[in-house]
Amino acid sequence: MASAAIKKIIIIPIFAAVVASQYAYDRSKLEALQIQFPAPLQLIRVFDLGLHSAAASLLWIETIVQLPFFQRGTEPFFNNFRTINDLDPKFSFPYAFTVLVLPTSRAYPDKIAAAIEIGKRGIAEADPDWRIPFYLAAVHLLELKDHENAVKYFDIASQTVGAPHYIKRFSSTFVLAKTFREQTREFWRAVYENAEDEQIKDRAGAYLERLEIFDLLDKASGAYFERFGSYPKTPQDLVGAGIISEVPQDPFGFELVFNDAGDLSVQ
Amino acid sequence: MIEIKDLKKMYGRRAVVDGVSLVIEKNKVFGFLGQNGAGKTTAMKMMVGLLRPDAGSVSIAGRSVLESETREIIGFMPEAPYFYERLTGFEFLKFCGDLFPRHRKKTGAEYEALLKKVGIFEAKDAPIRNYSKGMKQRLGFAQSLVNDPEYVFLDEPLDGLDPIGRREIKEIIKLLKQEGRTIFLNSHILYDTEELCDEVGVIHKGKLLYAGSVKDFCSGKPLEDQFIATVEAHNK
Amino acid sequence: MTVHNVFVITKNTFKETIRDRILYGLVAFGALFILLDLFLAKLSLGDMVMIKSFGLAGVYLIGTIITVFLGASIIYREVEKRTLYFVLSKPASYGDVILGKFFGLYGAAILTVLLMAAVYLGVVLYQGGGFDARGFVAILYQLLEAGFFVALLTFLSAISTPLTSTIAAALILFSGHFMSTAVENVKRIGGFTKTFIDAAYYLLPNLEKFNVRNVVVHHVPLSLEPFILSAAYAAFYAAVLLYFAYAFLKRKEL
Secondary structure: HHHHHHHHHOHHHHHHHHHHHHHHHHHHOOOHHHHOOOOOHHHHHHHHOOOOHHHHHHHHHHHHOOOOOOOOOOHHHHHHHHHHHHHOOOHHHHOOOOOOHHHHHOOOHHHHHHHHHHHHHHHHHHOOOOOOHHHHHHHHHHHOOOHHOOOOOOHHHHHHHOOOOOOOOOHHHOOOOOOOOHHHHHHHHHHHHHHHOOOHHHHHHHHHHHHHHHHHHHHHHHHHHHHOOOOOOOOOHHOOOOOOOOOOOOOOOOOEEEEEOOOOEOO | EEEEEEEEEOOOEEEEEHHHHEEOOOOOOOEEEEOOOHHHHHHHHHHHOOOOEEEEEEEEEEOOOOOOOOOHHEEOOOOOOOOOOOOEEEEEHHHHOOOOOOOOOOOOHHHHHHHHHHHHHHOOOOEHHHHHHHHHHHHHHHHOOOOOOEEEEEOOOOOOHHHHHHHHHHHHHHHHHHHEEEEEEEEOOOOHHHHOOOEEEEEEOOOEEEEHHHHHHHHOHHHHHHHHHHHHHHOO | OOOHHHEEEEEEHHHHHOHHHHHHHHHHHHHHHHHHHHHHHHHHHHHHHHHHHHHHHHHHHHHHHHHHHHHHHHHHHHHHOOOOOHHHOOOOOOOHHHHHHHHHHHHHHHHHHHHHHHHHHHHHHHOOOOHHHHHHHHHHHHHHHHHHHHHHHHHHHHOHHHHHHHHHHHHHHHHHHHHHHHHHOHHHHHOHHHHHHHHHHOOOHHHHHOOOOHHOOOOOOOHHHHHHHHHHHHHHHHOOOOOOEEHHHHOOOO
């Protein structure tokens, strides 16, 4: 009877040994044994049983995590992106997400040009998706200060089938905003209040937070000028002058500096 | 009547049934005797239309057995039958009955009566995969009677049955004869053949060595002795 | 051959098939696989194209696996286990058997696909995509392909063992989707290779005719004409396969 009981419970330590060996393997980070297998398009087309849309979606899930830091380098990302486009040319989400996130990457110098090229291709080839022209407009507005193209793409977004009503409203009120910062704030507020997915909402929230910091530092910089007759060079100077208690952290981790004219910019 | 003329079946170069000719009159019980591999089952399969003969013919009630109308009046029980295991005994019997488009549809009560007759009524709603060998044998026998056939072909009907089961099935076979049906059965159990049959046929290596009345074949000796003697005489 | 006997065998085959316990397991697995879409919905940030693509892929893959599993031994088992003796010794013909087995198995395959379709449509509804009528059209096309596959398996199981039937069906599944691409690719090569591939394209089944999954997830209009042509293709090809199944079965020594 004792041996029968032993036979029943011995499975527990054996299974524990399986879990422990898996844990030890993961801790030792034996990544050298893993080779990144690039997904050639023809191979996928042979083996995907015609499920090109699903294969593209699956590949996109694997690819999306590389933005914006490009942990495996930029080439695998863009190769995968091209494969996804070839498998399912009408798949719009990769275009939209890449246009939104790529401009914030520090790992890729040509990010703005690439984002614009991808956005234009997405508008031409993919399903009508208001997000592509909308985020493309944002790139023109925020990165290039290109008001004319921003208006053009916001308009395309509002005319796209399926665009939510707030986009149509935003597009018509956007041109009325007085300053560039007001326009930017309007844009990100619209995205933040109406985005359904958390990542995009967080990103918009981060931009709004940055704009709040800009407002705070602008005001503080004005007070510094009144006291000392010149503008501060860095936000640390404002702390030293006792105008603010601490340097606010940029939500994207960039350094904020003042130029000679007292304008704040991202370094 | 069953008329078999020069029936022949080759498997490769071997003649499994070699020129068998027989006439079985109506309302007779005919027993086919032979060793294992003698050709009994192959011959029976040709008689019920499962196999096409390479030569010769089989006619039942004047019609070729290859015509589907002829199969309306026959019943066949294969040796060691396999079934659709997920069906119940009742469902299987009904399935068999439904395959006779011209025959009057039996009611549920009539199928149950047939199951009662062969002694597996209690298991009618159990899946066949739970049946014992004897129960499957009984079910195989029942489905051969589902269309009230005039001609019944039974391949080793008593195989796998306990003594009580064997007696029950033998009684049913006797009853079928009383009802005016013609029965053709294969068996290697000589005792049962002697008890049930009016006539016998002895088949050996595909050839028919004897066909006629049991009494004449035995001539006062036990059937087993006569059978062995006949086969050995042929081998010489 | 009679319609009555085909119907009797169809009913019997359907009943037998849906009582297979392994089938329940496969359908449950299929439903779980499709419910996995809910998890993938999070990864895809709620993108409806991805949710629908994965869901329809799940219905297709599991549905095809179930069809192959059910059909690979459908005729083989009848011959090996000699259950055909009961049927063919009665006024039923080989044609009744082939057609009855085909329709019975097809009915079971339709039922399992529709069960998984219900799970898929529920997932899309839950994710806020409404009733996915276009997805349902893709599943109707899939049912045409299932009809072809059941006929193929009826033929294969009449001539070979279940393992061989499964391998052959898997190869045809891949080649059936790959052929269209191959024909496009060899246009540049030309010569004998092109002729060979073109011949293979017309002789072997082309399953891309039943694949509108990539189309229905995007805003591409659908029309009735391709459906009718695909249904005709499936019906004619199935008829050819069932005829060969009948011819081979009739020649078998039972």
